[in-house]
Amino acid sequence: AQSVTQLDSQVPVFEEAPVELRCNYSSSVSVYLFWYVQYPNQGLQLLLKYLSGSTLVKGINGFEAEFNKSQTSFHLRKPSVHISDTAEYFCAVSDTGNQFYFGTGTSLTVIP
């Protein structure tokens, strides 16, 4: 089975500042990587995903993530956050078994 570690449970950041949300995974096989966002009282929405090819993946709302195979990481970044980015962010990995494994989530709070 895979495992996903999100190192930061809470990340406060000032508006218009850059942010990085960290994600590491453990796997001995090829995996697919995802970042989801959950706004208060809503379900999860896909931000971006890495399947293959370029290691830098761009998603919605100005977010991007970089796949680093040697470090088994898939950190999420945004150069300038907005108040509306306040939400819970989940990193996930799936393998050939067609199951998803989610991290415990990072709560991003953007401070005005």
Place this chain on the structure above:
Amino acid sequence: IAGITQAPTSQILAAGRRMTLRCTQDMRHNAMYWYRQDLGLGLRLIHYSNTAGTTGKGEVPDGYSVSRANTDDFPLTLASAVPSQTSVYFCASSDPTGGADNEQFFGPGTRLTVL
């Protein structure tokens, strides 16, 4: 297009009672999933179904059962609810090919409280 709908939105339930959480999708996705979300634990897979007529156990299946009589519906049943099943439950589905590279689409969730 509604996507995935879940019912009820929230429920308070007495311990020992039976409860079925409903999930319906209109995207003709083969694969469907049930997760529970608990603070500090993220999402944990309860049961899944790769196609109609088949189901499988996830990470935390005990106390839950599912059925998949058709493509669209994937109900989750708590036969005898216990307080530790207080959680937010999310249903999800993935597209027709059901491959591991396909994103999962999530419903809005059901908030269940067992007293």
